[in-house]
Amino acid sequence: MADVEDILKRIEAHKGVIGTVVVNGGGIPIRTTLDNSTTVQYAGLFRQLTTMARSTVRDIDPQNDLTFLRIRTKKHEIMVALENDFLLIVIQKPCE
Amino acid sequence: MPVVVDQMAVHFVLEGRLIHRNSDEARRLRAMGDLPEEAVTVETGTEPDEEKTDTLATPVKDEGAVEEVGEEERPDSVALKTDKKQPKITNQINFSGRVTQTFNNPLREKSSQTVRPPCCDFSATTNQWLIYDAYMEETQKQEQNKEKQKATLPKWLMEHKDLTKVGKAVKMSERMVHQNTFDEIAQNFKYFEDASDELRDEEGTLLPLWKFQYDKAKTLSVTALCWSTKFEDLFAVGMGSYDSRKQEGGMVVLYSLKNSSFPEYIYPTKSGVLCLDIHKQHSNLVVVGLYDGCVAVYNLNIEGVEPMHKSIAKTGKHTDPVWQVRWQNNDMDNNTNFYSMSSDGRVVSWTLVKNELVYTDIIRLNGAVSEGPEDAQLPIFTYGRAFDFHKQIDSLFLVGTEGGKIHKCSKTYSSQFLETYNAHSMTVDTVKWNYFHPQVFISCSSDWNVKIWDHTINTPMFTFNLRAAVRDVSWSPYSSTVFAAVTADGKVHVFDLSINEYESICQQSVVDEKTKLTHLEFNPTYPIITVGDDRGYVTSFKLSPNLRTKPKVKKGQEVPKGPEFEEAKMEKLLSLLRQSPV
Numbered sequence: 001m002a003d004v005e006d007i008l009k010r011i012e013a014h015k016g017v018i019g020t021v022v023v024n025g026g027g028i029p030i031r032t033t034l035d036n037s038t039t040v041q042y043a044g045l046f047r048q049l050t051t052m053a054r055s056t057v058r059d060i061d062p063q064n065d066l067t068f069l070r071i072r073t074k075k076h077e078i079m080v081a082l083e084n085d086f087l088l089i090v091i092q093k094p095c096e
Numbered sequence: 097m098p099v100v101v102d103q104m105a106v107h108f109v110l111e112g113r114l115i116h117r118n119s120d121e122a123r124r125l126r127a128m129g130d131l132p133e134e135a136v137t138v139e140t141g142t143e144p145d146e147e148k149t150d151t152l153a154t155p156v157k158d159e160g161a162v163e164e165v166g167e168e169e170r171p172d173s174v175a176l177k178t179d180k181k182q183p184k185i186t187n188q189i190n191f192s193g194r195v196t197q198t199f200n201n202p203l204r205e206k207s208s209q210t211v212r213p214p215c216c217d218f219s220a221t222t223n224q225w226l227i228y229d230a231y232m233e234e235t236q237k238q239e240q241n242k243e244k245q246k247a248t249l250p251k252w253l254m255e256h257k258d259l260t261k262v263g264k265a266v267k268m269s270e271r272m273v274h275q276n277t278f279d280e281i282a283q284n285f286k287y288f289e290d291a292s293d294e295l296r297d298e299e300g301t302l303l304p305l306w307k308f309q310y311d312k313a314k315t316l317s318v319t320a321l322c323w324s325t326k327f328e329d330l331f332a333v334g335m336g337s338y339d340s341r342k343q344e345g346g347m348v349v350l351y352s353l354k355n356s357s358f359p360e361y362i363y364p365t366k367s368g369v370l371c372l373d374i375h376k377q378h379s380n381l382v383v384v385g386l387y388d389g390c391v392a393v394y395n396l397n398i399e400g401v402e403p404m405h406k407s408i409a410k411t412g413k414h415t416d417p418v419w420q421v422r423w424q425n426n427d428m429d430n431n432t433n434f435y436s437m438s439s440d441g442r443v444v445s446w447t448l449v450k451n452e453l454v455y456t457d458i459i460r461l462n463g464a465v466s467e468g469p470e471d472a473q474l475p476i477f478t479y480g481r482a483f484d485f486h487k488q489i490d491s492l493f494l495v496g497t498e499g500g501k502i503h504k505c506s507k508t509y510s511s512q513f514l515e516t517y518n519a520h521s522m523t524v525d526t527v528k529w530n531y532f533h534p535q536v537f538i539s540c541s542s543d544w545n546v547k548i549w550d551h552t553i554n555t556p557m558f559t560f561n562l563r564a565a566v567r568d569v570s571w572s573p574y575s576s577t578v579f580a581a582v583t584a585d586g587k588v589h590v591f592d593l594s595i596n597e598y599e600s601i602c603q604q605s606v607v608d609e610k611t612k613l614t615h616l617e618f619n620p621t622y623p624i625i626t627v628g629d630d631r632g633y634v635t636s637f638k639l640s641p642n643l644r645t646k647p648k649v650k651k652g653q654e655v656p657k658g659p660e661f662e663e664a665k666m667e668k669l670l671s672l673l674r675q676s677p678v
Contacts, residue, residue: 004259007266010358014273022262031259058225068268079272081265088265094276 011090018076018091023047025085046080046089054082271354278356281305285353285624290640298595300602300642302588305624306356308333308634313347318628320372321617326379328621329353330360333634336368336387338614343368348384348394351634363394363401375423375432383434385418391436391446393453405453407446412455414438420483425490439479439498445507459495459510482526488534494551496524502539504551517554519547526568532576532662536670540569546581548593550670557673558597562589568615574623574644576662577669582613582627590643593669602643606635 012020012033019034023043032039054066069080076093115122259266275282285305293300313335320334329352336346346368350361367388375381380396384403390413392403407413416439423434424445433447435458443459482496491507492514500520503513520541530536536557540546542565547556564583572578577593586609590602607613607629615628623639 004263004266007270007358008259011266011270011273014270014357015277017273020269022259055223055225058228059223062225062228068272070272077276079269081262081269081272083263083265084261086262086265088262088269090269090273092273092276094279 014092016093016095018093020091021087021089023087023089042089043087046078046087050080050082050087270358274355274357278306285622285638288638290642293640293642296642298601298642300590300640302590302602302604302606302625302637302639302643304606305636305638306353308351308356308359308626308636309632310347310349310359310362312362313349313632315344316346316368316632317612317630318614318632318634319346319368319370321615321626321628321634322372322374322382323617323619323626324374324379325376325620327352328619330379331617331619331626332372332374332382333628334369334372334384335632336370338630343387346386348372348382350382350396353636361396363403365392370417371420373421373423373434378432381423381432383421383423383436385421385436385438387417389414389416389418389438389440391418391421391434391453393434393448405448405451407453407455411453412444412446412457414440414442414444416440416479419481422483422485424485435483435485435493437480437483437495439481441479443480443483443495443505457510458507459505481523484527484529484537486529486534487531494527494529494537496527496539496541498523500524500541500543502527502549515551515554517549517556519549519556520545525566526570528569528571530571530576530666531573532659533666533670534663536576536666538569538571538579540566540581542566542584546579550674553674557670558593560589560591560600562587562600567613570616570618570625572618572644573620576666578643580616580618580625582616584612585609586611586613586629588613588616588625588627588637590639592643592645594665595645597669602640606637607631607633 008020008022008031011017019038020032021029021034021039021042022031023046024030027043027047029039029043034042050066050069053069057064057066066082068082071078071080076091079090079092081088081090115125284303288303290301290303316335317337318333319336319338320332322332322334324330324332330350332348332350334346334348337343346365348361348363348365348369349359351359365384365386367386367390369384370387371385373383375383381404382394382396384392384394386392390407392406395404398404414436418436418438421434421436423432427433427447429449431447431449433445435443435445437443441460442457445456445458447454447456478497478499478501480495481498484494486492486494493505493507495503495505496519497503500518500522502517502519502524504515504517505513519539520543522541522543524539524541527537527539530538535550535552536548537551538546538548544561544563544565546560546562546566546569548558549556560581562581562583564585564587566581566583569579569581572580575592575594577595578591580588580590582588585605586607587603587605589600591600595601606627612630613627614630616625618625623644624636625639626634626636628634
């Protein structure tokens with residue numbers, strides 16, 4: 001029910017979230033809270049990674065599709081959600 | 097060929113060129129141009145040979161000279177030839193070609209190189225799924241052509257700067273972020289079982305899980321809680337105020353356990369919400385009773401904050417706050433309907449017929465006959481405060497009144513109560529039928545008491561004094577002998593009658609003492625309870641194993657389960673009581 005903008009703002013304000021990037025189908029970031037160079041880097045690299053991951057999933061079963069990708073690193077967790085060729089990247093530092 | 101021997105010396109050889117007169121060639125020659133004598137055939141054969149020898153120089157003169165030469169040598173033949181004008185025979189074998197050689201132009205090489213047309217490298221991989229996608233696209237296109245749909249806007253137009261495309265992904269991401277932050281709680285909810293319960297003998301504890309709050313509802317208190325049956329993680333919270341002096345609007349807010357920081361659905365209302373209920377089958381319908389007497393039905397599937405239906409003064413709106421609403425099974429025409437009860441004394445049935453709300457009065461509480469003289473003096477206190485419908489018998493229901501009495505009523509008898517119980521000395525806040533045993537119900541009141549009844553007997557089976565005003569009580573959906581109550585001093589009490597008939601097996605203070613707890617609900621599937629308080633917070637707790645014990649079985653026996661067993665369990669307890677008068 002809530003506006004997409006509102007939810008994005010809530011995510012960005014959530015505890016531990018370092019930044020969010022929304023990337024469109026052409027690989028261009030359309031909304032970000034990180035600085036320019038980091039944004040471009042994330043957009044490019046994750047576009048490649050998700051394409052590969054998606055290819056893997058669909059090779060196994062063409063009727064299946066990739067919806068999320070969560071990468072847990074030493075420093076933080078990167079969550080990538082895929083929808084309609086768009087990418088939503090959220091970087092969160094889980095507070096422990 | 098003459099035979100050559102050693103002693104022989106050849107002086108002269110002349111190859112003969114005689115053609116037999118009956119041979120093919122002789123016939124052909126005869127047909128073409130009369131050959132009178134054998135000698136002619138020989139000559140015509142030789143002439144082409146002579147011409148062949150003169151190959152240089154093209155001028156005709158030379159040819160003529162050759163011809164003359166030929167003529168001189170063979171006058172006979174030439175004369176014959178010119179007379180008859182014999183056409184020259186060109187056969188495959190004796191063919192004469194005329195070759196000339198022209199001057200060879202000198203060759204020069206000249207090359208030019210153009211600018212290379214712009215190229216780009218193109219590489220692609222095809223996979224099974226790319227091919228599959230292409231085929232899917234084709235079939236879809238064909239289907240569209242068949243249906244002759246209108247062309248949609250080009251994709252690039254819509255995509256540009258349009259965030260609504262990621263709507264679902266954003267929602268999921270929020271939940272994922274939330275899960276990460278509250279990871280511990282999620283793990284506890286799913287897997288934690290308090291091991292120390294084994295040491296604790298009979299008592300259990302409540303493990304606090306998520307805490308739900310909505311900052312726009314900070315000044316409101318929780319007045320109603322209801323779990324959805326279809327979506328086990330969704331629950332509705334009604335917010336309003338019990339204080340009649342402080343009425344400032346209300347809200348209906350639905351939360352999911354997956355996101356405790358922000359509600360899934362928010363519906364602000366003009367007047368405080370006092371009660372709500374989610375339909376058991378159609379989980380998108382929520383009926384709400386308001387302080388100003390209205391009842392409203394919200395449809396969660398529809399966008400927007402307005403209710404789908406709302407009762408107004410013309411259509412039978414109550415004149416006093418609506419204290420309880422409950423969905424009923426669909427009536428005979430398959431229309432959804434619900435009951436509402438208000439302190440104006442009316443119990444009303446509302447039916448949703450063709451998008452309209454139609455009401456029918458069922459009972460008027462002030463006009464009931466079985467009142468004694470004391471009630472006639474104070475009529476206001478007979479008005480209903482809480483009701484509950486029997487789980488199996490659809491027409492039977494209980495009404496708890498503001499005077500402390502509980503009436504057993506039937507939908508079919510509108511003027512008379514089936515039975516009245518003198519339950520409490522103050523307002524009955526809640527009455528609830530037991531989920532398993534068809535004769536048992538529980539009631540609680542601000543007179544500090546919780547009472548359990550058998551509806552066939554006029555006196556309570558069990559009475560518990562909780563030392564503070566009890567605002568809500570609820571049976572557990574998994575056991576017929578377990579129930580929980582919340583009190584105004586911030587405590588949750590959990591009882592299990594099969595373990596301990598006199599005391600609670602868990603008494604836990606969940607909020608500070610100044611906060612009053614107002615409502616409590618068990619989740620139908622998970623072992624958690626939600627508790628609402630008057631500060632607008634809803635806290636969820638996990639029940640420790642001791643609170644959900646199944647009875648011990650001897651080795652080899654199956655664990656008895658199911659409603660019949662639960663009923664039997666309760667019956668056993670009650671029968672003990674019935675034998676010995678309390």
